[in-house]
Amino acid sequence: MVKNLQIRLSLVEEAQKGSLKQRAAKYLGLSEAEFVLKILRKSIDARKPDVIFNYKLAVFIGEDVPSNTHIFDYKNVSKSRPVHIIGFGPAGMWAALRCLELGFKPIVLERGKNVQDRRRDLKAINQDHCVNEDSNYCFGEGGAGTYSDGKLYTRSLKRGDVRRIFESLVHHGATEQILVDAHPHIGTNKLPKIVQNIRETIIAHGGEVHFNTKITDFVVRDNQLKSIVLNNKNEMEVERVILATGHSARDIFYLLDRKKIALTAKSFAMGVRIEHPQHIIDSIQYNCGGQRHELLPAAAYSLVEQVKGRGVYSFCMCPGGFIVPAATAPGEVVVNGMSPSRRNNPFANSGIVVEINVDEDIRNYERFGALKGLEYQKDLERLAFTSGGRTQVAPSQRVTDFVEGRISTDLNPTSYQPGLQSAPLHSLLPRLIGSRLRKGFEEFGKKMKGYYTAEANIVGVESRTSSPVNIPRNKNLEHPEIKGLFPCGEGGGYAGGIVSAAMDGERCAEAAAKGF
Incomplete structure (x- = not known):
């Protein structure tokens, strides 16, 4: 049998070990040995002088506590059809992970450096006031989300499965506390390792992640995206491109505008x-x-x-x-x-x-x-x-x-x-x-x-709260003028934080896969 409970503890009770289970036992009329608790949600109410801890609980009586609901079935995609992903922030990372599940090979192209090498450029801007235009607090592995608070609160509950994103983060090294807290966060000191683990998952299953790879041109023929130019010299043929460059990639906006690709x-x-x-x-x-x-x-x-x-x-x-x-x-x-x-x-x-x-x-x-x-x-x-x-x-x-x-x-x-x-x-x-x-x-x-x-x-x-430019897309999440181009995440104007960007990345991966 499973029952749901809501229990409120005072600060004094919260400080006492075992008080939560004691209160639950008293409410249920059971001994503490007869059930197991699982915390579903924890929040703090400090609106009055006496602070209250609110708990939403699942009580398992005579049953085992189930594990997390999502199983991530990452396939070996080394020989699969590719989906190119421009940008390796939250939108790009979860687009790549979703491609693995769908059986497509993500090829990620990131203008900046990996998360370890990025640290030198952050030190340079802080201490020497030297700005690297491709490696900074906004650009590089993990995007602006890597060196941030890691706040995971979102109002975008209708855009995707928030719990799935949280469990994916736990799968890659985040604490399970994010599954419980009303306003979860990870922390700038812990995010880099999680980002690295996501990259390693992608590569281990046959995907590719290329750093120091900047998109400098799009080749379009007959309203179809045919190829992309890398670092002003190498041309790469593409079929489906997820554009997840973030809200600060101004060169991409200028490039699209110069090529008269619709923006608003x-x-x-x-x-x-x-x-x-x-x-x-x-x-x-x-x-x-x-x-x-x-x-x-x-x-x-x-x-x-x-x-x-x-x-x-x-x-x-x-x-x-x-x-x-x-x-x-x-x-x-x-x-x-x-x-x-x-x-x-x-x-x-x-x-x-x-x-x-x-x-x-x-x-x-x-x-x-x-x-x-x-x-x-x-x-x-x-x-x-x-x-x-x-x-x-x-x-x-x-x-x-x-x-x-x-x-x-x-x-x-x-x-x-x-x-x-x-x-x-x-x-x-x-x-x-x-x-x-x-x-x-x-x-x-x-x-x-x-x-x-x-x-x-x-x-x-x-000044960088969100993108001042929208890259339009139709109901299939594809650009209305350019076939094969899927604007995504904060850079396209479709997200506002780590979780909403990650959910949008998954949706764009699903949309790109349907197009094949």
């Missing part, structure tokens, strides 16, 4: 990253005076406000994390956030961004057509570069000074390794962004008492 401008969001001492966020969220209990994770938050007809909201909130330089070319400054698995850094950071409606907000960029959002994005990143001192040092301001229109005479300590430069972001940011951010921060301070504080810095700019 897409609304996106831009703003800044705010950084607080973690103890401030803990104090607000847990009502703990800044000293959170050891059983409580570093506190997170999610904020949204409508200001002058546009959403202002938190994005990619990283508790116990750090801010990193996410530029993909010289002459720009872009910031992003990430956390280690333990989220034990003394800072909390989050993007705070403003919705940009490309049809109404940036009419001065109409001459760029489908790339107008991209060009607006680039201009703001160049502004951050010059105002930070023309290195990877980022322009920054205390949030209270930003809102009140003052230059910060000094800045708070930061996790951002290249360093910060005081800059008048209140006057530098375009009005459509800056004015909404100022109002948004005031409102957020009302929702979270203590959030609006001189102890927090804002850092510019947070």
